[in-house]
Amino acid sequence: MTSETKKPERLTRIQRENRTRIREAALEAFSRNGFRGTTLDQIATLSSLSKPNLIYYYKSKEDIYLELFVSLLDQWLEPLVALNIEGDPIEEILSYVRVKLALSRDKPRESRLFANEVLRGCPRIAWFIKKDLKNVVEEVEAKFQHWIDEGKIAAINPRHLLYSIWAVTQHYADFESQITLLQPNKHETFAEAEIYVEQLFRGILTPRNA
Amino acid sequence: MTSETKKPERLTRIQRENRTRIREAALEAFSRNGFRGTTLDQIATLSSLSKPNLIYYYKSKEDIYLELFVSLLDQWLEPLVALNIEGDPIEEILSYVRVKLALSRDKPRESRLFANEVLRGCPRIAWFIKKDLKNVVEEVEAKFQHWIDEGKIAAINPRHLLYSIWAVTQHYADFESQITLLQPNKHETFAEAEIYVEQLFRGILTPRNA
DNA sequence: GTCTATACAAAGATAGAC
């Protein structure tokens, strides 16, 4: 715990600003072009810094890339672990769906960054999937199963429920370019999506007895 | 119509075989690494042909890439246009869902190839989305709307229904690496998925009166 | 038709001046 990593603390204002500008530029580039498709020149141009200066702040291209995942994964896991087993099951789940859809609307680049990595077989974040994400997923699955056992939601496969929530919500970020080409008005798309996804998941979650 | 393109006809057996081997190798590489991430060396190694020989058969890397999309897009559109407006609406739609899910299981590379391209903003296939796909989508939307008007399926947004079918089914191909890291048994995953997606879409399609 | 050798450009990273 004796600060082996020197990154977070004791940075000048300029250092903090520059690192932030680099991350912003890198997110823009990596999310659109993937790791291999992104060049340090692009990041340098977008951040208005020189290429060597980038390497002064981050020791390699991969270093910048990996740092972007830290904040992304935090953001994505937080609402998942927040699922409250004491709350109303359907409202808890729908609330998670809404958060995730809002993330697709407001932070689509983060979603595309993740999709890029997974499409390639998770070469750089497999460690995270196997440990942290797997644990969280199993906890969530247990909560869903608990609600199923109590008859509060329909008897469905809890894991695939989670997959389909991810799939449907992230689709609006990851396939944004396709959607835009088919239907140019982004605001309208998300307004419709909010209504639709609620119907979709309410439809499968609602128990079929009463 | 006077054969300007010399590709299809009049090829020797060796030429046909080599072109096929190149396409197979290119699909493997492009689907995993994207356009920029794929090198001619990789394709050459995978196809057991020399790099210059590749360029003998296809005039450029991009040429190989584009040809892969032709067969992919055919495959994807065919079951969409086959939606029969005379058939039972819910069964017609569920049947399309099953076909699409089977494509994710049996041809995941094609799905990833497409996802890669769309993630990057469709730089090379925007023309196709804006013309062919847009037309097909509008036809499908009209069929869905017709069924809604007749009260045979629930009143939902037809376009987002289509998006969610794509999202959920393609997720099993595009995010296969994530799913495998979370749950190694592929066969089991698809067996569960078949049941789940049917429940999911039946849930939203079934009218809420009777 | 297929290969070896190579031209030419782009990209990641470093050296060293300021």
Place this chain on the structure above:
DNA sequence: GTCTATCTTTGTATAGAC
């Protein structure tokens, strides 16, 4: 801390022998 110049590697594509 930041820049110019440069090293090194890799990648697309071509030339020309066989």
